[in-house]
Amino acid sequence: MQELERGITLPPVIIKTIRIRKRYLVALAILAFLSFYLTRAQIDRAERQTVEVMSRALAGRVIVVDPGHGGDEPGVVGESGVEEKEITLMVGKLLAENLARAGAMVLMTRETDSDLSDPATAGLTAKKREDLARRVAVANDNMADLYISVHVNSFPGANRSGARVYYQPGAIEGGKAGRHIQSALSQVLKNTSHQPAEVDYYITRNTAMAAVVVEAGYISNETEEKLMLDPVYQSKLAWAIYAGAVKYFAVENPPTQKQPGNEGVIQTFKEHEGEILQEP
Numbered sequence: 001m002q003e004l005e006r007g008i009t010l011p012p013v014i015i016k017t018i019r020i021r022k023r024y025l026v027a028l029a030i031l032a033f034l035s036f037y038l039t040r041a042q043i044d045r046a047e048r049q050t051v052e053v054m055s056r057a058l059a060g061r062v063i064v065v066d067p068g069h070g071g072d073e074p075g076v077v078g079e080s081g082v083e084e085k086e087i088t089l090m091v092g093k094l095l096a097e098n099l100a101r102a103g104a105m106v107l108m109t110r111e112t113d114s115d116l117s118d119p120a121t122a123g124l125t126a127k128k129r130e131d132l133a134r135r136v137a138v139a140n141d142n143m144a145d146l147y148i149s150v151h152v153n154s155f156p157g158a159n160r161s162g163a164r165v166y167y168q169p170g171a172i173e174g175g176k177a178g179r180h181i182q183s184a185l186s187q188v189l190k191n192t193s194h195q196p197a198e199v200d201y202y203i204t205r206n207t208a209m210a211a212v213v214v215e216a217g218y219i220s221n222e223t224e225e226k227l228m229l230d231p232v233y234q235s236k237l238a239w240a241i242y243a244g245a246v247k248y249f250a251v252e253n254p255p256t257q258k259q260p261g262n263e264g265v266i267q268t269f270k271e272h273e274g275e276i277l278q279e280p
């Protein structure tokens with residue numbers, strides 16, 4: 001992900017969400033099926049059972065899943081031409097499904113290949129600014145309990161690899177969530193020994209709840225680039241992030257901004273639809 005300049009303040013954005021469409025429900029059912037069975041085969045049984053028992057801590061939590069980039073903004077690009085935005089969306093959808101099945105209210109910032117900026121907004125910087133501000137607004141306006149932004153890393157040269165979690169410097173809850181998610185990633189993927197790191201990103205700085213950026217791996221590493229395109233590996237990534245979120249709530253038990261009646265529903269922020277997004 002790319003950092004935007006500091007200190008941007010934008011007027012509050014009113015986000016309304018709508019119930020998911022039939023088409024999306026079908027896609028979700030397929031994803032759920034794949035995710036469930038692929039993951040079962042890959043994750044240690046005892047660990048699965050532990051997380052399953054703890055997962056009741058997710059009931060009623062509002063969790064924002066933010067697949068990074070989208071639309072004209074591909075993010076980092078791999079040797080094969082694969083773009084970060086594709087991987088983040090696939091992992092994000094699987095993650096959302098895991099969380100929703102456990103009873104969380106999941107808000108996705110996007111479900112298609114598009115960013116959140118208004119099509120009428122001109123200029124890349126202005127569009128990026130609007131895009132990020134709206135991602136943050138989805139979390140803040142809905143008083144989310146946890147914000148998980150999924151991204152893909154890149155580094156000059158091919159040596160670096162491994163999933164890594166980032167959180168806002170000094171953020172107590174972000175740090176706790178980051179450590180649980182990093183630990184689950186290490187345990188499930190068995191190919192990363194990174195520690196969570198503090199980085200000052202626009203989205204983690206401006207979100208009012210525990211917020212993490214999960215970099216799923218390095219697209220600059222050929223092996224990891226291939227792995228991140230593998231549905232089974234994507235499923236493991238999503239499950240690990242989910243398991244980390246479960247442990248964060250179960251162990252740390254932060255205060256919840258519960259919204260009764262909305263549990264288990266995945267809602268998606270729809271950009272490009274005038275009636276959905278209203279700015280004062």
Ligand SMILES: [Zn+2]
Nearest residue numbers: 001068075151
């Ligand atoms: Zn990114």
